Amino acid sequence: MDTNISRIIIRKATQKDSVAVQRIYDNIHTEEENGRATIGWIRGIYPDARTIKDALERQDLFVAETDGKIIGTVIFNQLQVDSYKDAPWQYDALDSEIMVMHTLVIDPSEKGRGLGKEVAKFYEQYALDNGCHYLRIDTNEKNSTARxxxxxLGYKEIGIKGCTFNGIKGVNLVLLEKKI
Incomplete structure (x- = not known):
């Protein structure tokens, strides 16, 4: 495993990054379709071009790049999905104190280099910089790698809720939380 990470830059995405983000989404969908990953996402449903467009409009899409190449993408915001309602969260925090990470994807060709950990570290600092001490994440129950x-990284699974997630029916969504 190559753990030598070149300088990684994590920044807000711009419209010109859309093609690279779509390439990463396509690559992870291909990995799943070929049985090399189990995430629970479906090409053409989620994540897709609409995911990128909406996040760019909200200005909460980020990219991770190294050596001038975009190798990862993620969304950070305070939007809690419907499945978060009535969940048994361990911290009774105000919405304004909660930051949520969505749709973290490192290009499969870059996996195993510690890039996901770098993005997660950035997420925690970004949350603190925005006055949020409570972090929430969700993942598909099938996604044992993410879990x-x-x-x-110190996140606690607080429950699993059945739902339709971003248009994908029959998802068992694992809810995770951490206080920083």
């Missing part, structure tokens, strides 16, 4: 990753 293990978040556990190593």
């Amino acid at each position: 293990s990753f978040y556990k190593k």
Whole structure:
């Protein structure tokens, strides 16, 4: 495993980054379709071009780049999905104190280099910089890789809720939380 990370830059995405973000989404969909990843996303449903467009309009889409190449993408905001309502959160925080990370994707060709950990570190600092001490994340129950990753970073699974998630029916959504 190559853990030598060139200088990684995480920044808000611009319209010109759309093609690179779509490429990353396409790559992760291909990995899933070929059985090399189990995330629970479906090409043409989520994440897709609409995901990019909406996040750019909200100005909460970020990209991670190294050596001038965009190698990851993520959304940070305070939007809690409907499945978060009535969840058994361990912290009774105000919405204004909560930051949510959505749709973290590192290009599959870059996996194993610690880039996801760098993005997660950035997320925590971004949350603090925006006055948020409570972090929330969700992932599909099938996504054992993400579940293990978040556990190593100190996130606690607080429950699993069945739902239709971004147009994908029958998802068991794992809800995770961390206080920083």
